[in-house]
Amino acid sequence: xxxxxxxxxxxxxxxxxxxxxxxxxxxxxxxxxxxxxxxxxxxxxxxxxxxxxxxxxxxxxxxxxxxxxxxxxxxxxxxxxxxxxxxxxxxxxxxxxxxxxxxxxxxxxxxxxxxxxxxxxxxxxxxxxxxxxx
Amino acid sequence: xxxxxxxxxxxxxxxxxxxxxxxxxxxxxxxxxxxxxxxxxxxxxxxxxxxxxxxxxxxxxxxxxxxxxxxxxxxxxxxxxxxxxxxxxxxxxxxxxxxxxxxxxxxxxxxxxxxxxxxxxxxxxxxxxxxxxxxxxxxxxxxxxxxxxxxxxxxxxxxxxxxxxxxxxxxxxxxxxxxxxxxxxxxxxxxxxxxxxxxxxxxxxxxxx
Numbered sequence: 001x002x003x004x005x006x007x008x009x010x011x012x013x014x015x016x017x018x019x020x021x022x023x024x025x026x027x028x029x030x031x032x033x034x035x036x037x038x039x040x041x042x043x044x045x046x047x048x049x050x051x052x053x054x055x056x057x058x059x060x061x062x063x064x065x066x067x068x069x070x071x072x073x074x075x076x077x078x079x080x081x082x083x084x085x086x087x088x089x090x091x092x093x094x095x096x097x098x099x100x101x102x103x104x105x106x107x108x109x110x111x112x113x114x115x116x117x118x119x120x121x122x123x124x125x126x127x128x129x130x131x132x133x134x
Numbered sequence: 135x136x137x138x139x140x141x142x143x144x145x146x147x148x149x150x151x152x153x154x155x156x157x158x159x160x161x162x163x164x165x166x167x168x169x170x171x172x173x174x175x176x177x178x179x180x181x182x183x184x185x186x187x188x189x190x191x192x193x194x195x196x197x198x199x200x201x202x203x204x205x206x207x208x209x210x211x212x213x214x215x216x217x218x219x220x221x222x223x224x225x226x227x228x229x230x231x232x233x234x235x236x237x238x239x240x241x242x243x244x245x246x247x248x249x250x251x252x253x254x255x256x257x258x259x260x261x262x263x264x265x266x267x268x269x270x271x272x273x274x275x276x277x278x279x280x281x282x283x284x285x286x287x288x289x290x291x292x293x294x295x296x297x298x299x300x301x302x303x304x305x306x307x308x309x310x311x312x313x314x315x316x317x318x319x320x321x322x323x324x325x326x327x328x329x330x331x332x333x334x335x336x337x338x339x340x341x342x343x
Contacts, residue, residue: 027221047180061184062186100308109215
């Protein structure tokens with residue numbers, strides 16, 4: 001039981017971290033916080049992959065010429081290298097969107113943005129926020 | 135081996151602690167710096183799990199560039215999160231449910247470091263055995279990234295290029311004016327807002343021009 005728990009410890013913690021990230025994305029209305037939650041989720045997936053690639057007693061997959069050396073699996077490392085770079089690219093895109101949303105609605109809180117959208121679709125007498133919302 | 139295991143458990147506990155602090159804090163600057171710390175801690179974990187290349191990249195890109203991008207964006211948005219409690223219960227239920235299902239699956243996975251796990255039986259042994267003599271590059275991760283899976287890297291480059299184009303198009307003509315909303319009565323934020331309105335009055339806005 002203890003052995004099983006120790007062997008699966010990484011995976012258990014990864015599940016907890018993932019769910020914290022998912023909770024941040026669903027429950028928080030602040031867009032920056034949502035994006036941080038997304039990156040928490042993402043990093044926990046990286047940890048999961050790298051944990052799968054570990055071989056007990058192995059070393060980093062850099063060949064040293066000795067045929068008896070045991071190496072960890074290089075394939076998950078390669079996949080995650082790609083994912084990290086793609087992750088930062090999507091983060092940058094998300095942040096650019098947030099800046100534009102903030103410019104258009106004057107808020108990065110989801111509730112307030114929805115409210116502002118609702119106000120916009122009403123037949124408007126004279127909006128106090130008309131200038132920047134075009 | 136034992137020391138590695140203890141370090142592993144300690145770092146994972148630290149990650150959970152940081153994630154919970156991110157969850158509880160409502161000051162966005164603190165949240166962003168903690169997410170940088172989260173990335174750095176996970177980079178330490180990657181070293182411990184033999185993924186040195188990934189650790190490099192995570193420390194430079196995840197903890198470095200990401201944090202800088204977030205901080206740069208924070209210059210234009212309010213520094214504090216407004217309290218929102220309306221969806222906590224439903225979201226919590228969804229997360230606990232999904233987490234419980236995933237935990238059920240966890241115990242069917244091979245344990246950490248199991249050399250007979252299916253993930254080690256597929257193409258990885260071939261990469262380790264052949265890449266040294268075929269390509270003369272000692273770092274297997276580099277070989278796989280640039281040679282065996284070069285098309286993956288091409289696709290990655292296309293994604294990054296597209297995202298870069300997207301950012302440029304979104305921010306083209308981004309005026310530096312910020313709607314002045316009363317965030318707090320602190321002198322620091324008041325000074326910042328004053329500086330911003332001065333800047334905005336110096337550059338005429340597009341709608342008036």
